[in-house]
Amino acid sequence: MANPKWGFLLLLHVFVFLINLQLGLSEEDPLVQQQLDRVLELPGQSFNISFAHYSGYVTVNQESGRALFYWFTEAVEDPDSKPLVLWLNGGPGCSSIAYGEAEEIGPFHIKPDLSLYLNPYSWNQVANLLFLDSPVGVGFSYSNTSSDLLNNGDKRTAEDSLAFLLKWFERFPQFKGREFYITGESYGGHYVPQLSKAIVKYNKASGENVINLKGYMVGNALTDDFHDHLGVFQFMWSTGLISDQTFKLLNVLCDFQSFIHTSSACDKVLDIASDELGDIDPYSIYTPLCPVNGSQSNRLRKRMKVIGRVNEQYDPCTEKHSVAYFNHAEVQKALHVNKEFAPPKWDTCSDLINENWKDSPRTVLDIYRELMHKGLRIWMFSGDTDAIIPVTSTRYTIDSLKLPTVKPFRAWYDDGKVGGWTQEYEGLTFVSVRGAGHEVPLHKPKLALALIKAFLAGTSMPSLELVSDS
Structure with missing residues (x-):
């Protein structure tokens, strides 16, 4: 992946740094750091782009040295x-760079x-996009x-993300002051x-x-443990994925269980x-698995505890490509990854984080009820x-809010x-996406773009009449 342009790009960075020094600016200056974070070119990129993008670190806790990695792409x-x-x-414990950027809604996707x-x-295409790897x-x-890696949880994650x-x-x-949305x-x-709650509280x-x-x-969001399990x-x-007997046992033995800490x-x-599911992908029950050498573990229990994973045409091996790409030294250099603290092996999800997760409330519906009154979309x-957090779970959860239909x-x-x-x-809009799995933009990217367009515009999803009249 060696690129003859790298020498030129390095000189360009040095030139920008020297200009800043001449102007009396330091690397601590936020505007200088913004320019230092700019990504000039990525290994494997053979096309030009019309937008700027940036990546780097923001320290969220000086005392312990917690720093979060981001990747930002302008519209x-x-x-x-x-x-x-x-x-x-x-x-x-899963990376927004690995999934959100490289496999779902980001502009840069990876070939085999x-x-x-x-x-x-x-x-x-419709927004400036910010991807955040959180927590530490x-x-x-x-x-x-x-x-810190053994003491992550919901509360500190929200605090660090706000910081x-x-x-x-x-x-x-x-x-x-720009209109800001979280997805x-x-x-x-x-x-x-x-x-969202932390921001509203901070603003107040x-x-x-x-x-x-x-x-x-x-x-496909984990929201309320009882209704999510039920669904x-x-x-x-x-x-038709499980037997009648297993269905009954699941409802008895996993009722009211936490998704993170089960009995x-x-x-x-x-x-x-x-x-009983067999060798299928429960994140997308009708699409093929990525072929692997040897036996492929499909433990549903483990998969349900790591809730979130994997264009041109759908590629079931997208995650595999990400692991190979982001472990490459030149890729990490281009993205300004701190060599001193880079993981010895980068991975899409961290078992260490997942297995040591501290606080995870059984429901966040109380936050929904609170924020609906704040005028948020x-x-x-x-x-x-x-089959991980299916449409039935989401519908049961929404139904429990007992909201009037508009x-x-x-x-x-x-x-x-x-x-x-x-x-x-x-106070809430529900949308299902036909034929999509757990990661909607991975399986149905065109429909996902229609979704974000309507959400940002604050309009209803398009009807057949609107399509016919256009």
Whole structure:
């Protein structure tokens, strides 16, 4: 992957640094650091781009040395007029760079030969995109205090993510006051509303709209343990993936269980369910698995505890390509990864983080109830072929809120074809995406772009009549 341009690019960085020194600016100056974070070119990139992108670290806790890694891509056209969208993957312990950027909504996707191609359905067609590896220990994010990696949880993740945003806006002051939205999927169903609440609280305490949060959207999101489990077991049974007996045992032994900290009895029946599912991908039950050498573990229990994982055409080996690409030294150099704290082996998800997760509330519905009264735009979407946090879980969860319907359940359309179904409630909009798995933008990128367009515009999902009239 050697590139003769690297020498020139290095000289360009040195030139920018010397100019800054002449102007009396230091690397501590936020605007200088912004330019130092700019990514000039990526290994495997054979195409030109019209937008700028940046990556690097923001220290969120000086005392312990916690630093979060980000990758920011400006909108393809007129970034000054576009909103800012933050994307968070879950796990807990999974990288937003690995999934959100490289496999789902980001512009740079990876081919099997580790060259890059430009994702035509990237969400930076309509917004400026910010990807964050959170908490520390995930992706390239790190801490100087090793015990930090054993003490992650929901509460500190929200606190550190808020600290990140406040400092990031100092580094990128041109985005201060910009309309800001938070999106994510899976265990991001905890991160997204929790961070939204932290921002609302911070703004209130500050007496001003420091971060101009307008709304949030989550996909196939862990939200409420009781209703999520109820929906998972019903989905697996109704699609013929598990037996009647296992269905009954799951409802008895895993009822009210935490997704992160399960009982041994629940774990045993989850293993039985996993055996009954066979060698399929529960994140996308109708698409092929990535071929691997040797036996392929499909333990449902482990997969349910790491809630969140994997263009041109759908490639089931996308995650494999990401692991190879982001472990390459030249890629890490281009993205300004700190060599001193880079993991010896970069991976999409961290078992260490997941297995040592401290606090995880059984529900975040109380946050929904609180934030609905703050005027935020709140959407929940769901790919309907996901058996991890399926559409049934999301619908049970929304139903438990007992919200009045504003616009009734109906099909929505893309290019004259049914893209899914939607229902609008007072304070919340539900959208399903037909034929998509756990990672909607991976399996149905075009439909996912239609989704983010409607969400940011604050409009209903398109109907057949609107398509016909256009």
